[in-house]
Amino acid sequence: MTERRPLIIRLAAPRGFCAGVDRAIQIVEEALQKWGAPVYVRHEIVHNAHVVSRLEAMGAVFVDELDECPEDRPVIFSAHGVPKSVPAEAKSRNMIFVDATCPLVSKVHVEAERHDREGREIILIGHAGHPEVIGTMGQLPPGRIHLIETVEDAEAFQPKDPANVAFVTQTTLSVDDTADIVATLQRRFPGISTPHKEDICYATTNRQEAVKVIGEGTGLVLVIGAESSSNSKRLVEVALRAGADRAELVASADDIDWDWFEGVTLLGLTAGASAPEDLVQDVIAACRARFDVSVQKIETARETVTFKLPRVLTA
Template sequence: MTERRPLTIRLATPRGFCAGVDRAIQIVEEALKKWGAPVYVRHEIVHNAHVVSRLEALGAVFVEELEDCPEDRPVIFSAHGVPKSVPAEAQRRNMIYVDATCPLVSKVHVEAERHDREGKEIVLIGHEGHPEVIGTMGQLPEGRITLIETVEDAMAFEPANPANLAFVTQTTLSVDDTADIVAALQARFPGISTPHKEDICYATTNRQEAVKVIGAGADLVLVIGAETSSNSKRLVEVALRAGAKRSELIAAAENIDWAWFEGVTTVGLTAGASAPEDLVQGVIDACCERFDVTLDSVETAKETVTFKLPRVLAD
């Protein structure tokens, strides 16, 4: 039997589920207990096919629009947040609905509305088409929020009144990229109102900081997450920027191309905020079958945040 070559896996902590994802999944589970199956969910509750499949097996039905839901069954809105028109329509149809929007996303919604009440023109830093961006822009009438995706967008932006501006951001962005866009806006518009507390969520920031540490000097960094997950894709970029020779986004262990491991002695491993821990263990197990693995846990922060369930489910 050929001797298995050594491989060090540097395992990032924190990784995986954040408090907002935990809460959203719990909301679906508790709704199924309270009302029985089926419970409808508008959009993927979180961006992870494994999570969605498990909830489907319990009796959740995932749809893209409210019009796909019958009026006599409860509907849950995803963790990414929804435009104001969605709960308004659910109320009009007398539907039971539960909003699983992450409280940190809700905080951005509240900020945008406050700026609007104060008569400010609002800029949202984010990615076009992402459900969170659609939800945030949908808190106000069309045209009240301008989306900015890049430094180039920030340089080209021409506000109606440069002295009366505010910005908010998507919660799952790259901290470093966002800092560059904010710097460009502040250089052009020194009076622009900033969030009271940074909009990028604690979990996104913590996972990026951990990846910077495991990525430095790594031959390969594997990020477990979905193609649709903004925070997971950012982790791939952060790893490369931190000095990883290669970084790949995988949905699970079966997506690994073992050719990536040629000449590799050190692998960084993390998971996006909507990826369950059993997928991380699956990757470790797959590596242990092929290599003589040393597991090196790298902890850069402790997370103690939890969010309460909506009152309709907590009762």
């Protein structure tokens, strides 16, 4: 038997589920317990096919729009948040609905509404088409929120009144990229209103900080997460910027191309905020089957945040 070559895995902590994702999944599980199957969920509850499949097996039915839901069954809105028109429609149809929007996304919604009430022109820094961005822009009438995706967009933006502008951000962005956009906006509009507290959520920031540490000098970084997951894609970018020779987004161990490991003695491993821990352990097991693995846990922060479930589930 050939001797297996050594591989050191730098395992990022924190990684994987954040408090908002944990809460959203719990909401679906509790709703199934309270009302029985089926329970309908508008959009993927979180961006992870493994999570969605497990909940489907329990009796959750995932749909794109509310008109696909029968009126006599409960419906849950995903963690990314929804435009105001969605709960309004559910109310008009007398549906039971549970909003699983992450409280940190709801905070951005509240900020945008406050700026609008106070007469400011609002900029949202985010990615077009992302469910969270659609939800945030849908808190106000069309045209009230302007989406900016890049530094170039920030340079080109022309407000009606440059002295009366505010910005909010999507919660799952790259901290470094967003800082460049914010710096551009603050240079152009010195009086711009900023969030009271950083909009990019603690979990996104913490996972990016951990990846900066595990990425430095690493031959390969694997990020476990879905192609549709904004925070997971940002981790790949952060790993490369931190000095990893290569970084790849994989949905699970099945997606690994083992040719990537040629010449690699140091592997960085992390997971996006909607990826379950068993997928991380599967990757470690797949590596152990091929290499002489030693695991180094790199902890850069400790997370103790939890969010309460909606009252409708606990009453």
